[in-house]
Amino acid sequence: MSHETNPEMSPEEQDRVRAAVRDQYGSVARAKTASSCAPGCCGPSPDASLALGYSQDDV
DSSP states (O other), X not given: OOOOOOTTSOXXXXXXXXHHXXXXXXXXXXXXXXXXXXXXXXXXXXXXXXXXXXXXXXX
16 A cells, blocks of 8 residues: 655644544444445445545535
8 A cells, every 4th residue: 555645744744634534434444334345236325435524426
C-alpha cells in the first residue's frame, strides 16, 4: 500500500486525517448491522458508502 503525502499538510495534520479515516472505517466494520462485502442480487446497497461518510450524490 502506498502512502502518498500532501506537501501542503504538516505531518501532524496527515496523522490526524489518517486517524480519522481509520476511526470511521473501524466504526463501520464494528457495526452490528455489518454484512458481507458481496453485493445483493439487485445491486450494491448505498448504505455502506453512506456510513463511511459519502453523500447521497456520491453514491
